[in-house]
Amino acid sequence: MSTKSEGLFNDARTVIPGGVNSPVRAFRAVNRDPLFIRNAKGSHIFDVDGNEYIDYVCSWGPMILGHAYAPVIEAVKKACDNGLSYGAPTENETVLAKLILEAVPFMDKVRLVNSGTEAVMSAIRVARGYTGKDKIIKFRGNYHGHSDGLLVTAGSGLLTESNPDSAGVPKGYTATTLLADYNDKDSVEALFNANKGKIAAVIVEPVSANMGVVPPKEGFLEFLRDITKANDALLIFDEVITGFRLAYGGASEYFGIEPDMITFGKIVGGGMPLAAYVGTKEIMDVVAPVGSVYQAGTLSGNPIAVTAGIEQLKALKADKDIYKRIDDYAKKLEEAYKNNGVPVNRVGSLLSPFFTTGEVSSYDDVLKCDTDKFAKYFRNMLSNGIYVAPSQFEAMFISDAHTAEDLEKTINAINNSISMN
Structure with a gap:
């Protein structure tokens, strides 16, 4: 039947x-x-x-x-009465941005986007624009959304070009994506040694959660913080999973590590299509319209999603x-x-x-x-x-x-x- x-x-x-x-x-x-x-x-x-x-x-x-969750649902219903999308600024975008920054006080500015994929794609672009370098390091088994340059899981070797993991992605799109092994310091160090002065950023799930939950070994995140600083590269925490979940301040609070940029996912929208990337003023001011790194979206900071996010983060902040x-x-x-x-x-x-x-x-x-x-x-x-x-x-x-x-x-x-x- x-x-x-x-x-x-x-x-x-x-x-x-x-x-x-x-x-x-x-x-x-x-x-x-x-x-x-x-x-x-x-x-x-x-x-x-x-x-x-x-x-x-x-x-x-x-x-x-x-x-x-009742406060989120009630706030969303009320917000819908005012319209679903404006494509123009609203006060609540700033309210939500301030709530996010309270959770990561070492950061200065937030850009709201629509999905974790978009947040990570944009953060990588910012890192390249800020550093003037092209290459990034990611880890096998870490998932950072489905943008072309990050759909790489395995390649022919750590020190060779990486092949895309999906049909429809030209090899050239992933040529600047270098692969290391999660929890393996030597693989990261080898990539920095083979690409001196060329690496813009290391992006990592501070707790890998897309190959099942795999925690960082003791000292691994600290090592990433040190080696990126030593090589004038940025450290990006992809906290689409861990943000506002491991702690109110996410993995950076949980492990006591301050990366250069963080990406957050739909948790900042109460489950609605919303995400964010954050960084220091110096880094984020390369983003248009202030700087030359372009990123835009009609639905970025959508008023309904922002309303849901405000209510969720207020509840988490009030009862840690x-x-x-x-x-x-x-x-x-x-x-x-x-x-x-x-x-x-x-x-x-x-x-x-x-x-x-x-x-x-x-x-x-x-x-x-x-x-x-x-x-x-x-x-x-x-x-x-x-x-x-x-x-x-x-x-x-x-x-x-x-x-x-x-x-x-x-x-x-x-x-x-x-x-x-």
Whole structure:
């Protein structure tokens, strides 16, 4: 007997590539068709067939206060009465910018954009414009959005040109993107030595969260800070995942490291299409209309998204104990996986179980995971009413809306799902 989700997916495939507007939603990695969602509230998500799930995707992170958080929803509804888009400045853009800068007081200016991809793409352009250099270093397994120059995961070697990871991206677009290994200081140092005076920036997920959660080894982020300074290059933290989640000040507060630029994602828009990149005055003043680095967008600083972001950041600022609460819940889930013999990495309220053996601290470690075992575990969890990311290589996110009852049900589901694997 077919479900409504199956029917909607079949219909979607006739007009949308693969039936989805972002690839991971297709559920291919877990060998089933996707759920079509009707609505969400608090820690729960509901599909069109009437099934209810405890949600650990949280729209890939930004729903840190839970779905349909009342102050955000009420403010957005009120803002909609004034119109959806102006393409002109509003006072609330400045209000949100100041809230963001309060979280990272060593930064001076913010530019609002529409997505994490756009924030990172723009920050890289700024770094190149500011330094007058072309090359950047990124890390295998770190995802920085789908702009052409950053769609590189693996190449023929660390000191050679990198090949694009997607069809449709000319090789020349990635020729200035150098690849290092996350948590490997020697690979970074080798690239700086081979490209003296040519590297504009190092961009890194301070906690890698797009190959599963892989924390930085002790001293790794400090090393990146030191080597970039020594080579007149910028250090960019891609905090699309970690920003306002590990702490109110994100990974820079959590680890005590001050990068030169930071990119934030949809969490600064309360889950709506909004993102930002921030930097010091000296760096950000190269951006048009003040400087010569061009970046623009009609919907940048959209009044509805900005309204949602203000309410979310105000709530996080007013109750910073939220971070201890969600971290404690994540720790209990971490223990449940460990008790079932599954390796798990956790940083704050981000965690990933890995269906492998031994420590997972690098991209090569991640590639050893048994994705078939993960797919079976995913389907078991779903049948137990738990919605986790449909990929071994994504994080679990805890929200402040999750309850002790949710955790108890989730731990029982973990026990059942892994025992069935």
